[in-house]
Amino acid sequence: xxxxxxxxxEEISLKKKELTYRGYGxxxxxxxxxxxxxxxxxxxxxxxxxRQYGELEKFISRSHKxxxxxxxxxxxxxxxxxxxxxxxFRINIHNGNTFVSIDLTIDMLGHRLGEFSVTRTKVKHxxxxxxxxxxxxxxxxx
Numbered sequence: 280x281x282x283x284x285x286x287x288x289e290e291i292s293l294k295k296k297e298l299t300y301r302g303y304g305x306x307x308x309x310x311x312x313x314x315x316x317x318x319x320x321x322x323x324x325x326x327x328x329x330r331q332y333g334e335l336e337k338f339i340s341r342s343h344k345x346x347x348x349x350x351x352x353x354x355x356x357x358x359x360x361x362x363x364x365x366x367x368f369r370i371n372i373h374n375g376n377t378f379v380s381i382d383l384t385i386d387m388l389g390h391r392l393g394e395f396s397v398t399r400t401k402v403k404h405x406x407x408x409x410x411x412x413x414x415x416x417x418x419x420x421x
Contacts, residue, residue, distance in 0.1 A: 298385045300363075305385050308363035316362055320389050328360050339364050353378055357393025372396035 297304055301319045308316060313335055317328040328335070338359060342352045346368070353371040366385055371378035372392050379396040387395065 300385055300388050305363065305366060308385075308388070309366070311363065313362050313364075320360075324360055324389050327358075328362065331359060335359065335362060342368055342370075351380075354392065357391065357396065359392050361387045361390055361392065363388060374398045 299305075300308060303311075303319070313328060313332055317325045320328060334356075338354070338356070339362075342365070345352050351371055352368060353373070355373045357372060361383055365383050366388070368383050369380060370383060370392065371380050372395065373379075374396040375398050381392075381395045
């Protein structure tokens, strides 16, 4: 009897947890229109998505065309909100210097693309240059 309970608990723990967003699975979210999905977002993101509706539709349709041609999806539009139809895309987002490759997942829904492409890096200081300190000012330069 104890062994049966242990086996049942192991079976339950082995099941993969389905990722959801506000109680909806990814299949349900992808069936939704962008305007319906906007109702699930917080107020600021909702207003932004409703304003960006046409731009998002264009971006998604262009992305599907590029995926069919096996071309990378590149964008400078860091202000776009991630919607369910974009989940699964690999997008190269410009960070001001280079394009950073990002795989969009369900956890990223409702966030802006720019949040995943960091523009500032940690400063890595090298050795002090000649004249930077009092002792190096008198050192001979070869």
